[in-house]
Amino acid sequence: MRKVIGAFLAIALVAGVAAVAHRPGPAGAQGGGTIEAAVTYAGAQVVEKLKVNKDTEKCGTEAVIEKVVVGPNKGLANAVVSVPGAKGAPKGMKATVDQHGCKFVPHVTAMTPGELELKNSDDILHNIHTYSTANPSINKAQPKFKKVMMEKFEKPEIIKLTCDVHSWMLGWVAVMPNPFFGVTDANGAAKIDSVPPGKYTVEAWHETLGKQTKEVEVKAGQTTKVAIEMKK
Template sequence: MRMPIRAIFAATLALTAASCTDDAPPKPASGGADPSAARAPQAGGMIEVVVKYLGEPVVETLEINKDVEACGTDKQLQKFAVGPDHGLRDAVVALAGWKGEPTARTDPRPTLDQKRCEFHPRVLAMMPGELDILNSDGILHNIHTSSQANAPINKAQPRFRKVITESFDEPERIRVRCDVHSWMEGWIVILPHPYFGVTDYSGGTKIQNVPPGKHTIEVWYPALGSHRREVAVKDGQTSTVTFEIKG
């Protein structure tokens, strides 16, 4: 198992303190300089990722006879959400195997909305922390997650309950469903670092402030699983990675 950077640094400090003093007890290792502070000015580079799905778009139309005023009378269920030029929407792109100490993201608290009886966004990526789950429909929904590392949630959200705030502390991909509307399906992807993005209809997304070096980029999409590529990142430069996933 690889030792975390901070732990190695702290151990070195403790050893130095012990060997340089006579009778005085070693200084506590935690009093040393923060190794991440020395790295802080590093702005890093950017990774532009494009994900293309080369198979046919798969869209199923489902007729609805429940809550039609809020939900509509049919739903277009996109198993593969493909835009122009094969761009795949809703793919999560992230550094894989990240071992360093990440800087925090400064995004506002993420939100998952239930609107027209669909989850928006369908695939949401976030760092561990709180998520606001909105009910814009004004009807009864039910948040039902399938998770292993985080506590499962099975909670009704009545029409008057506009926001439920939940915490997700462990990295995991979590499927979300609504027991009231069987077609509703979304994903919450919890990542242990800030180096990720979710693709739009062009299939593209950007990952900013990536520390320089060689990295592995992983793309994940619900119906396609994971694919990986290597990428080299340099300070102040943009690296481009294109995934072409066959159907």
């Protein structure tokens, strides 16, 4: 009988360890809090338009370059909100940028260090050209038959993406040091989950408007709202 109980305990112990090992979320996420950021900009929308006379069947005849996108209630889209001081291992999230309609979609992508999937769903030649300092720069053709390309970005940095075939194509990849980030939607909102409790400086970065910060305190099981106003 004792042997049976012993075996049962051993199995329970192994099962328990496995359960802990497979718990989703970053290390130390248990009892984390949520940050709900509202990023605003009081200024005007900045959208440039350019006549296109190349690959028009895929690209259209006009390129729209969205430098500053302001939505309802002054909400600023495409801002990266992050918590650089929070400690947590990357979750192994998958990051993808598509080249679609001769645009980088999404316009701003945030990821933890690792591989980025670059898709070409246009069926035409694109040429990825990145501008970076911490990571090696990439200047690589992606012919129409090459639907997917994987590229490594190991160091935290904000990287500019362009295409040498279509001069108007512009995108950004924010490689972040931890998994606590979000990119604002059309309303200027970004949500960051499972942040370990503590006091932090929250950062908002925007390609045209630069950076603003705000101090927050995150409490276990609670949602902290933070309003960040970007300036010109």
